[in-house]
Amino acid sequence: MAKKRLNVALIGYQFMGKAHSNAYRQVEHFFPELELVPHMKVICGRNEERVCSAAERYGFEEYATDWESVVARNDIDIVDVSTPGNLHAPIAIAAATHGKITLCEKPIANNLKEAREMVAAAEQNNILHGVFFNYRKAPAVSFAKQLIDEGALGKIFHFRGTYLQDWIVDPNFPLVWRLQKEVSGSGVHGDLNAHIIDLASWLVGDIQEVSGMMETFIKERPVLKEVDDRLGGQASAEMGKVTVDDAAMFLARFKNGAIGTFEATRFALGRKNYNRFEINGSKGSLVFNLERMNELELYLENDPAGLRGFRTIQVTDGSHPYVGAWWPAGHIIGYEHTFTHLIRDVMEAAAKQELPSPNFYDGLKCQAVLEAVEASANNRQWVSVEA
Amino acid sequence: MAKKRLNVALIGYQFMGKAHSNAYRQVEHFFPELELVPHMKVICGRNEERVCSAAERYGFEEYATDWESVVARNDIDIVDVSTPGNLHAPIAIAAATHGKITLCEKPIANNLKEAREMVAAAEQNNILHGVFFNYRKAPAVSFAKQLIDEGALGKIFHFRGTYLQDWIVDPNFPLVWRLQKEVSGSGVHGDLNAHIIDLASWLVGDIQEVSGMMETFIKERPVLKEVDDRLGGQASAEMGKVTVDDAAMFLARFKNGAIGTFEATRFALGRKNYNRFEINGSKGSLVFNLERMNELELYLENDPAGLRGFRTIQVTDGSHPYVGAWWPAGHIIGYEHTFTHLIRDVMEAAAKQELPSPNFYDGLKCQAVLEAVEASANNRQWVSVEA
Amino acid sequence: MAKKRLNVALIGYQFMGKAHSNAYRQVEHFFPELELVPHMKVICGRNEERVCSAAERYGFEEYATDWESVVARNDIDIVDVSTPGNLHAPIAIAAATHGKITLCEKPIANNLKEAREMVAAAEQNNILHGVFFNYRKAPAVSFAKQLIDEGALGKIFHFRGTYLQDWIVDPNFPLVWRLQKEVSGSGVHGDLNAHIIDLASWLVGDIQEVSGMMETFIKERPVLKEVDDRLGGQASAEMGKVTVDDAAMFLARFKNGAIGTFEATRFALGRKNYNRFEINGSKGSLVFNLERMNELELYLENDPAGLRGFRTIQVTDGSHPYVGAWWPAGHIIGYEHTFTHLIRDVMEAAAKQELPSPNFYDGLKCQAVLEAVEASANNRQWVSVEA
């Protein structure tokens, strides 16, 4: 009576490869209700030595260096695209063409055109697809969604999102791929704003128009010699041009009348992974901060006069989304669990032959906002988001 | 050997009148080093019964109902303009014409033209003048200024300011003067953004250009029947048009290359007086929040590796600005003390016949930013701040 | 139609003298409903130069150096005993004998015997009396009392009180009077534990028995040469013996079945005025911390499942005790306001010819606990608190 297993091919073995692997490994042990579970079949990367080592460390059965043949294999059910952004579209489109369940890291593509082609390929091949907007799957965020959908905040007035990091403040930090436009598409914009745009769209609604600005504080950096595991690497003596944004921020108007501010930067010393948003509505407010991702702050105007205040909810209860699968209340979970929850939902959707959420459409929607912000930053005016 | 006293005429007796009165009453008792101290001579307001009661409550020697004769009195040294915004310019200009030390609530005027006229009058009459950007005088903010001036944060990259309140979310909250453009000039923009614009300008530097948006969520409200002491009042059955902004936000570029986000709203439930700013530089970051105004959060990249983190400094030490005058470390001070510190500085400046800080020039600078944001919100483009 | 004024004689001009003076000066300006208000008649201290300067700074009409004649003056209505502990009993008893309203700093006396004599003198002379357990008058604490009395916490299980400071960790800090048993009676025990004992007794109920320990970490210190304003002073080369406790802690059982922990120390680096207590009951919990005295944290089990969490209430609303007299919501008040509230209540009680609260009986009750803890620390057993 063993469970049915879907064979996963993971393309990419760095930070996201590690995080996704963990999700594939863990999901069946904490979500025994799943009918379908992943099997870690093959991991794929260009550097044979590194990908071989990753396969062993992460627990994949095989490794490969040529994604094109991997995505064509008959024994592969799921292709997970965890490469830098410039490879998302080619790999995802190939995977779709081969009818695979295709999961893609965010931002879905390096530009809107690519994103549209990916959606088209997915539709033409009628595949199931997903995108790794993993922060939706933090229990506190999913719980926030539930509260908003139930009307606990009333009509939404404000979204206030910041995603702050500080890992490239040092001008000697090298020119990693995330700082090269031809690889990553953009800097913090696609890396961090993509997350808060998705959260805002999911929690508040579609964004109608934006006014943005983007800034590169440090224009040249040492070329990278050797990459490491933790986003960095070893610098060389040669300098190269930074071709992406160090900071990107924008004002937004949502279709439903709410207004928002968004800011992403890698130049906020002391902020390590400060993905924080606050939402204010006519009945209440809530605040989430990824650095304390097990908590949700909630203010309810309906509380009795004198007793109102932001309450810090430990979202670790059996009554909260996902988290009952883990430990008793007050026993916190970590960053990587968001991926496990996402894979859990993908497995459940796959069992029902339904489209997972979030998926390529969400990726496309996010890409349209990203692109509108870039246009606005260039022409110094408000720009409407393409439908 | 009694101290020399300057006779104060306070025009306006509501919230700001109460706060300023307290400062005049308290300053000499905690700052014995002052050579000049205020004497609470006369308070002036239109409603005789109310102003008479205020005189008694606040401790003024006299009251009056006609500001024009008050500012002309020979025995008045200081005119304090604490009226709604539409009266700032006329009273301040008259006071200047009579050669008075003129102190004015913020925003200095209801528009840039008036602000310019006030500065011109001050210059022509060669008076000392000040403006109540009182939050500069919170010890934690003054200490932040000191740290920034010493270079503790290095080159500034980001300013991130929000001033959030929630007292008009209820659509039945009445149409008080702060919601009427002809009286107050604007809504949250002049009320709250004025504060964070001033703080940003003081701490980071001049703002060069802005892209803004303004929003009025609730367009009509019950006309006010009777005012109360705490910003509100009693509603009538009749409805009237809200002619000011409920929320106002903007992106900014500073002359020195820093970039900023600013947001003010009265629609953030749970935020009572959340004047919070964060500044990120190349060597560190700091955070201030008025609701915990005795604290400053500081992050220093120079701290040893592994030991870095935002430290919560209780700015209540003898080594911190102003606060040594009050109580031992850890014994916090309140909101109104910011005004006492401001009046302390005015008295010291007056004794030296120097211009207090902040003054009309700061008020003018702030007004130019406010007006640029309004222009930007109207024409949906970036707008340069007038010099 | 001027208000009736009670003439105050304040004995003592240091830290507490300054704080009490401020309360006498401010109370009528913020609590206009009072029928009786204080008049700052005379301040008394041994050092003529210092007390003269204090009179001017604090705003007293006169100064004096001989408390015995002051308390005998016919024109004095209120005697405020703000001296070190060894003078509480003699002055308070003399004041009572002359029929004065007698207000005394805490702890009420240096030992239980003295406290009993003070109560006896008060009763024999039928005077009104009060004691400066000022933290009861922090709005958040008064609000906590109200919540507990209404049953919001249900049956109380736990009281957890700490009062932590750090101003004598440095072994070179001099031997001020607070470190000399013959003057101060005890160290942190009477200074800080007195406060949390009073709060616990008021909020939870009478303490029945205790098990305590006391510790002096630094046994010798430089003798004091010259005192300063902020608890310290200048050290001399000579060393003297510290005769009081640096830290004092105890376990307690309340008469109603609740249990408690209490700890006071001046050796907790980083804790400036950390008077924090937590109370857990069958329906909820609350937390107060003097360093953030405008906030109360409250947890209510009755909140809907999933939505429970400690809420941080800003106790600055019109609906909260005392604080409506000051500023709008979110505009915090400071440490000294607790004294102003206490004097407000004394004035109101005096107008009604009622005993203020807290009063000598509360001081006596606290003293009995203090003494039981000392006995327990000596005999290393549980000790019952004398009735």
Next chain:
Amino acid sequence: MAKKRLNVALIGYQFMGKAHSNAYRQVEHFFPELELVPHMKVICGRNEERVCSAAERYGFEEYATDWESVVARNDIDIVDVSTPGNLHAPIAIAAATHGKITLCEKPIANNLKEAREMVAAAEQNNILHGVFFNYRKAPAVSFAKQLIDEGALGKIFHFRGTYLQDWIVDPNFPLVWRLQKEVSGSGVHGDLNAHIIDLASWLVGDIQEVSGMMETFIKERPVLKEVDDRLGGQASAEMGKVTVDDAAMFLARFKNGAIGTFEATRFALGRKNYNRFEINGSKGSLVFNLERMNELELYLENDPAGLRGFRTIQVTDGSHPYVGAWWPAGHIIGYEHTFTHLIRDVMEAAAKQELPSPNFYDGLKCQAVLEAVEASANNRQWVSVEA
């Protein structure tokens, strides 16, 4: 070139079984430097249906229902004792007798006599042994240890530990095994105080003497019908006697002169897993709270005057213990990772044929303190801890 694997037999499949399983499963994927890694061979429990299901869920190769034959198996290298306390001694002693590496949940035994027998068996059989004081392995706690050992806090004055939970406040919560003395040995005392005693002993030093009190607030509860996964279960109509403590607290004197307070309770509403300790020394202070286990608060007196404050360190850096193995800075880890780190250390010690830390000696030391507190609570005096 596969790694050498140690076959694990896990006895017990409930909360701790689940947590330990996860550690065995994960450790090799995040700590590739290990030479020895665990193999999840067999899980053992009395209820066949449940243990079979657990084996599948947790990923064990086999299951068994008879621990005595399991611990005797030749193919078992490690016996992990995760049963209720009454079975610790028999199983551990049997495992030792068979020469197994023996790992035991805390508290090591239900009383001091048993703990001594376990140590004796371990010594006689010369086995490697460990005990699951897993909170030592939270990176923030290990980092605190490192700081203290380096002298960053100077001489320690105070330890202040509380471990607060709230899961049995409801009188209808059933009589689970943790509330039955014959199974669990004690209530919160062995469950929660055991943790903070171990942390205090490890971080500060040995405890010399104690004065304690214990309380059972709710004396009778519904007998349990059916257990669940998250510490609770279904109640029956029948009532049974609670034979353990609901709360246990004590004062302590350490051998090195520091003093401490300890409190554990399951009656603190709102506290889910509030294992918080604060340590104050002559050079600094630190605070840890398990509910925010990725953070450490640190105060250093050596910081420049004016700049001192508790800093919140995100202990998620490559420079911090263990955590570099996981994700980039600011990406938090969860509760269960503490077990993974502990197993990592066991594997490393086993490879070197060294005794892991913590081990049975630490378990014994903790047990001696637990027993001294119980004795003190009974005889109402200070009691010395047995060597």
